[in-house]
Amino acid sequence: MNFSRETLWLVVGFTGQIAFTGRFVLQWLYSEYKKRSVIPVSFWYLSIVGSTLLLFYAIYRQDPVFIAGQAFGSIVYFRNLQLIAKSRQPKE
Template identity: 60%
Template sequence: MTALYEWLHDVYVKQFDFWIVLGFFAQFLFSMRFIVQWLASERVGRSIVPVAFWFFSIGGGALLLVYAIQREDPVFIAGQALGLIIYFRNLWLIFKEKRNDPTI
């Protein structure tokens, strides 16, 4: 039990700094996109992806990328960078469609 306590202390207390706070905030933003998507889908009774999903994806993904760069994690950096490209592309497609069809 002492080893577990020491590990938890090392991971959650000893390392606590601005970057840990940023990482948790970024993860919160990133997680909010699932809540937004779930609530929107429940409201209409089918699976949908609202625009807010992509904005939360960009906000959380960008901050997680900053966090990953600071932590020098190449796998995390590559994953978040690619994700940001996809999120921006989806927003571009949505706005392009709305511009072409103002009834949307």
């Protein structure tokens, strides 16, 4: 199979969008399962994967609005993972 460069970037963009949308579906289903609003750790990992792929795609497309929209999200997602890890550490 011979993919063009444009097709490859479309695959990257759509994969990022699927991961990014999947996090909302995951959060909704998990909250329904728990019968309360819950954000599972995997939400943050999907957020990182989705936003990173979408950022790469936005850079390739040279879309400054899209780049700005995706550039700072990962900082928030990594910070949430840090806070989760810190809260799971045993207290002294």
